[in-house]
Amino acid sequence: MTNRIIDIARGHDIIHNGTVDQGSYGMAPYIAYNGSSNYSQRASGALKGLNGFTVGGWFQLTGSDALMAVWSPAANQVWRLYVNGSAPTFYVSSTGANSFSVAAAAITAGQWYFVAARYTPSTELAIWLNDTKTTNTTSIPASLYDSTSANFSLGSDHGGSNLLTGKASMVWMSHEPLADNLLTLLFQMSRHLYGI
Amino acid sequence: MAVQERNSEMVSLLSADFIQKQDSGYIAGIVTGTILALPGLVAFWPGGVMLGDGDDVQVPSGASFYVGGPTPGGYAGVRLHYASNQAYIDVKDGDLNIRIDTSTGSTTRAVFLNSGGLLLLNTTAPGSNGSGAVIYAESGALKVIGSSGTVTTLGVA
Numbered sequence: 001m002t003n004r005i006i007d008i009a010r011g012h013d014i015i016h017n018g019t020v021d022q023g024s025y026g027m028a029p030y031i032a033y034n035g036s037s038n039y040s041q042r043a044s045g046a047l048k049g050l051n052g053f054t055v056g057g058w059f060q061l062t063g064s065d066a067l068m069a070v071w072s073p074a075a076n077q078v079w080r081l082y083v084n085g086s087a088p089t090f091y092v093s094s095t096g097a098n099s100f101s102v103a104a105a106a107i108t109a110g111q112w113y114f115v116a117a118r119y120t121p122s123t124e125l126a127i128w129l130n131d132t133k134t135t136n137t138t139s140i141p142a143s144l145y146d147s148t149s150a151n152f153s154l155g156s157d158h159g160g161s162n163l164l165t166g167k168a169s170m171v172w173m174s175h176e177p178l179a180d181n182l183l184t185l186l187f188q189m190s191r192h193l194y195g196i
Numbered sequence: 197m198a199v200q201e202r203n204s205e206m207v208s209l210l211s212a213d214f215i216q217k218q219d220s221g222y223i224a225g226i227v228t229g230t231i232l233a234l235p236g237l238v239a240f241w242p243g244g245v246m247l248g249d250g251d252d253v254q255v256p257s258g259a260s261f262y263v264g265g266p267t268p269g270g271y272a273g274v275r276l277h278y279a280s281n282q283a284y285i286d287v288k289d290g291d292l293n294i295r296i297d298t299s300t301g302s303t304t305r306a307v308f309l310n311s312g313g314l315l316l317l318n319t320t321a322p323g324s325n326g327s328g329a330v331i332y333a334e335s336g337a338l339k340v341i342g343s344s345g346t347v348t349t350l351g352v353a
């Protein structure tokens with residue numbers, strides 16, 4: 001049996017590639033990614049979130065890396081959270097090739113951040129960096145591209161590309177576009193775990 | 197006017213009975229519980245990794261593994277079952293394949309076709325079975341061998 005990141009909600013365990021580097025920041029467990037060989041991946045299935053979803057978690061970020069995604073550059077783009085330059089950015093695609101996005105403010109390398117993203121079909125893309133929300137409401141697609149080949153990745157965006165240098169902790173996904181106040185509450189109640 | 201002096205030990209004395217706002221153990225618990233209670237939750241990876249131990253996922257002999265619904269006949273799913281007679285059940289391309297043999301699985305004996313009908317794969321003539329008659333397919337013909345060894349063709353190829 002391979003090393004697996006455990007999903008304690010619905011059993012969507014993720015196969016971990018490379019060395020396992022796990023630890024805890026105080027009482028907060030995390031998985032560390034080295035940016036060169038470690039990433040986690042599984043078949044996307046329900047994690048494609050085609051008809052609306054919210055994802056979130058705490059990440060210690062350093063630079064231009066992918067956090068999590070169902071994304072293949074070969075015309076199989078679905079969604080991804082990616083630090084573009086120094087700005088965490090949420091992308092979605094309805095065609096597999098062309099994407100819509102919304103970018104948060106720039107990060108400071110080495111800090112822990114609460115990062116969440118919400119896709120509300122036909123309405124809005126939103127990204128939270130801690131408790132700051134940024135939105136895009138222009139031409140938001142009614143559903144996402146249903147790729148049959150793009151896997152779900154944590155710590156990269158496709159097959160080990162754009163590898164994360166940093167840590168991931170308390171990562172989750174919901175098929176509901178969750179309310180603003182719920183996401184703010186999640187940040188406020190968990191921030192002290194990460195010294196924020 | 198008398199002044200009430202603050203008891204500097206009060207906070208620590210009360211901490212046994214009252215949760216401190218920034219108690220990391222308390223926060224970790226309520227954060228985990230809150231995430232698990234999120235509407236529509238499909239996955240929650242707190243950060244734990246189960247290290248591979250080289251073991252297969254195993255269902256004990258005599259027990260069953262269900263995919264889909266937990267119906268004994270596989271009506272709303274597929275049941276995999278193993279006992280001393282080495283039984284296999286699997287589904288491929290919409291057909292239900294049943295193998296009952298001691299090989300590695302390459303000799304599927306019967307296929308319930310998604311398009312309808314029961315397919316018996318060609319095989320060499322089995323020996324007679326004193327317990328009854330054996331129906332089988334050979335070179336495309338449906339045959340039966342009786343308990344005394346008489347072969348009768350039920351349908352030509």
